Amino acid sequence: MSEGGANKMDDGSTLLREILIGLHETEGVGWTRIRNFMACRHKEEALSWREGDWMAIGFRRREAEAAVRRLRPEAMEASRRRLASRGIRVVTRLDPDYPSSLEVVNEPPWVLYALGDWSLAARASIAVVGTRTATAYGRKVAEDLAAALVSAGFVIVSGMARGIDTAAHIGAMRAAGEAGGGTIAVLGTPVDHPYPAENRGLYRQIVKTGLVLSEVPPGAATDKWSFLWRNRIIAGLSHATVVVEAGTGSGALNTADWALKYSRGVFAVPGPITSPKSVGVLGLTRKDGVRLLIDAGDLIGEYAYCLADNVSPAQVADVPDPHAQDDPEVPEPGAAGPVFGESGAAAATRRDGTRVGTASPEAAGPKAAKPETARPATARPKVAHAEAAQSGVARPEAAMPATVPGASRRNASRSAAVEAGGRHEGSPEERRILRLLENAPCTIDELAEKSGIPVGRLHAVLTGLQIAGRIAQRPGLRYEIV
Structure with a gap:
């Protein structure tokens, strides 16, 4: 059950919600059949319907028989217990915490199953997708781009497939660090059945620090159409979709088509014209509404306004922020240098001229300046700032001279970490x-x-x-x- 809003629903709505979940989990009953049911009057009485009642609204006999069996009280209770035992959260279109970004698209999922941090579904997000057989160039671009976007405050949405998807998730989690919250994986399989098997480790990391979503009921069979159908959720959750590499017929192009259908932004990262992995991307650029992306700062600047909707517990904590400003620091469009090929995650420039991911000019002075962050000022964790102010200890990054090159800054950061208590050397x-x-x-x-x-x-x-x-x-x- 959706934890956020079930207690706000009356008995009739709660019952209809359970019926909706039951129909969604009924074998052979698809999106259109459920739409027909939801358009009916007196649908709250469906628990007492017989096969003929279901056939009267367009169900085939086999589907009607399956619906009657699935909506029996014992079957509904068994499903509730099974989901609860696996820690799976269920959110329906009837719930107050259903993602608003999906409410406005065609064919929104009736039911979503989730593992992880559900609050990420309401955050400003960008999809990064591409081919499963990515080149080294494509993986590098996807990882750096995802890291830059997460550093700026966005959540990365992808499909956890091999290649570009995997690189995007890894880049997002690396930028998010221990705080988590950097990525959402939308599966074409049940939420508790990661695919491909080689990404089980990645799956566990995302469940722990991000969010895994699926429309497919646990235990249900899937086919290639399940993956194409889930692409509409990736596109629908995201303000924009970026295709990094895609050959002819790539599923990433299908995601881009859904995004265009939903009037969302679509961006294509150019690649070598001689590479088979660039054929689909280059062809995509011929479509109206698709733009080339060669600088992460352009994307960050264009969608920076979306970050005002991001809310975290730290932002609403009743603790004064000594570094708060009246105007949030958001990157200007086109103000960033090229992100692709850089080792750093961020590629945006603030209004004061400092680069995201580098120390501010004041850091070279006697007093340590505020820690650098790519998030707007309003999105800084206030509790962390208050604790730092009280202790008088500045973060190592803030004390670094602004002129230190990227590689040297990373080494200096590692040295500072060792001095502060030793660097974690892994298992x-x-x-x-x-x-x-x-x-x-x-x-x-x-x-x-x-x-x-x-x-x-x-x-x-x-x-x-x-x-x-x-x-x-x-x-x-x-x-x-x-």
Whole structure:
């Protein structure tokens, strides 16, 4: 049950909600059949309907028989217990906390199943999608772009597929750090059945720090159409969709088509004209409403107004923010340098001329300036600022000279972390993998053989190291230290 608004619904609405979930979980009953039902009068009496009543509103006999069986009290109770035992949250179109971004699209999902932080569904988000067989260039672009957008305050939406989707999720989680909240994965399989299997480690990380969504009921069978149908949710949740790499017939192009249908922004990242992975993207640019994206700052600037809707508990905490300003610091359109190919996550410039992800000019002075952040001033965690002000301890980043190059700043940050209490060196399994990769890149099969770590566990270890920025995946599923 949706925790946010079930107690605000009267008995009739609660009953209709349970009927809606039951129909959604009925085998053979699709979106159109449920629409027909929701348009009926006296639908709250559906628990007493017989097969003929269902057939009268367009159900086939087999569907009508299945609906009668599924709406029996014992079947509905069994479903509630099964979902509760797995910790799965259920949100329907009747619930107050149903995502408003999906309310205004065609074919909105009747029911969503979720694991993780549901509040992310209401945050300003950008979709980053692309081919499953990505090039090293495509993965790098997707990861850096996602990191830049998360640093600016957006949530990244993608489909957790191989290739570009995986890179986007990893970049988002890396930028979000321990605070989490950087990414939403919309699955084409049930929410408790991650696909592909090699992304189970990534899936667990997203459940822990982000949000996993699916329209597919737990235990239901899926096919390729399930993945194409879920693409409308990716597009519908997002203010804009960015396609990084896509060949002819790529599912990412289907997501872009849904976004165009919903009058959402669609951006294409250009690639080499000789690459098969660029054919679909270059063809996409011929459509009206599609724009090229070569600078993350352009995207951040265009949708910065959406960040005003982002609310977190820290923002409403009754603690004064010593660094609060009347006007939020938002990046200007076109003010950022190229993000693609840079090692840093952020690529926006503030109105005062300082770059996101670098220390402000005041940091070089006697007093440590406020910590740099790519979020608007109104989105800063006030509790954290208040604690820092009371303790008199500035963050290491804030004390760095503005002229320190990116690589040197990262090294300085690591040194400061060691001085502050020691750098986390990872688990024994992670250290074992890093030692194996010191001499040369290895495939996952080679790592499994040399390390003795089971493949299922090894996927999780490799994902953790990628998120931490210690290793990178290269073509041929080879991993190397970065």
